[in-house]
Amino acid sequence: MNFFIRRLFLSSPMPERNQNLGHLLLIIVVLTWGANYGIIKSAFQDFSPVLFGAIRFTLCGLFVLAITYKWEKGVSIQKKDFWKVAWVGLLGIGVYQVLWLVGLNLTSASNSALILSTTPLWGALYVHLVEKESVRKKQYLFMMISLFGVMLVVLKPTVRLHFSPDTLAGDLLSLIAAFCAAIFLSVWSKPLLKIYSPLRLMGYCMMIGSLVLWLAVPFLATPVALNQVGAASWWALGYAIFLPGIIGHVSYYGGIEKLGVTRSMVYLYLIPLWAILFNYLWMGEKVFPQQILGGLFILLGVHGALRRS
Numbered sequence: 001m002n003f004f005i006r007r008l009f010l011s012s013p014m015p016e017r018n019q020n021l022g023h024l025l026l027i028i029v030v031l032t033w034g035a036n037y038g039i040i041k042s043a044f045q046d047f048s049p050v051l052f053g054a055i056r057f058t059l060c061g062l063f064v065l066a067i068t069y070k071w072e073k074g075v076s077i078q079k080k081d082f083w084k085v086a087w088v089g090l091l092g093i094g095v096y097q098v099l100w101l102v103g104l105n106l107t108s109a110s111n112s113a114l115i116l117s118t119t120p121l122w123g124a125l126y127v128h129l130v131e132k133e134s135v136r137k138k139q140y141l142f143m144m145i146s147l148f149g150v151m152l153v154v155l156k157p158t159v160r161l162h163f164s165p166d167t168l169a170g171d172l173l174s175l176i177a178a179f180c181a182a183i184f185l186s187v188w189s190k191p192l193l194k195i196y197s198p199l200r201l202m203g204y205c206m207m208i209g210s211l212v213l214w215l216a217v218p219f220l221a222t223p224v225a226l227n228q229v230g231a232a233s234w235w236a237l238g239y240a241i242f243l244p245g246i247i248g249h250v251s252y253y254g255g256i257e258k259l260g261v262t263r264s265m266v267y268l269y270l271i272p273l274w275a276i277l278f279n280y281l282w283m284g285e286k287v288f289p290q291q292i293l294g295g296l297f298i299l300l301g302v303h304g305a306l307r308r309s
Helices: 002-010 015-045 049-072 079-106 109-116 119-129 137-154 168-187 198-220 231-259 261-283 289-306
Strands: none
Touching (some): 015 231, 015 261, 049 231, 079 109, 079 168, 079 198, 119 137, 119 168, 137 289, 168 261, 198 231
């Protein structure tokens, strides 16, 4: 297992194998992040979301840096890169998490999920217009097809969108969170991944991002008596740390390193699809025909956006 993980995150295979490895890493991201919502939701009965996030990313960062030190014999970064790394961690993880959590509290879960599903489009537009990287018109078209599929998945018959003055603040915060995820966590990390391994970069970003969350705890979290936290919540925290936290986030940076920003972010459209399948298998939630149709649109869009021609 140790050898396998080292091969995933530290090796430098030939170009074709590099591409295949990138796709594998992003499939891991989809599987871990898609299952994340259903599993950790129960922990919010005992933990406030911001406190949960602060604990989670602090421990994630410590574990990742410890693994990095063991495998790479060091964890240092160059002084000239410190603030570049700091901004990715502060904005891409810390500010993003706070904006998402506060935004979710001020709007509906459906509004939040749909707005955050625009993240790949913002990332593609940014690299196209600002970074001057080529993004084909067909890729935009297929991303819109996937986004339509996400709408069908999220807006099942029992759910309705509700955009109104009452939800405006939460909707705007969710939109800014989508920008943070697209630009700071994804695009700004790409040049740093040419210098540092996904493990080293993500370890620093998690530790720096956790500082923002801890600063938000006194304002957004309620006190928690740790001796009253149930076993299920501790289990959910452990899952959130090791699978979507460590494996998922580091795999995401590994995918960006090997496939680039646009193609990596296209995989994010698969997360809602896997989430409903996981919740159906794990918690017995009902799947509607509309969601199955949405899943087909998502698969069509992702397949088309990933094609080179």
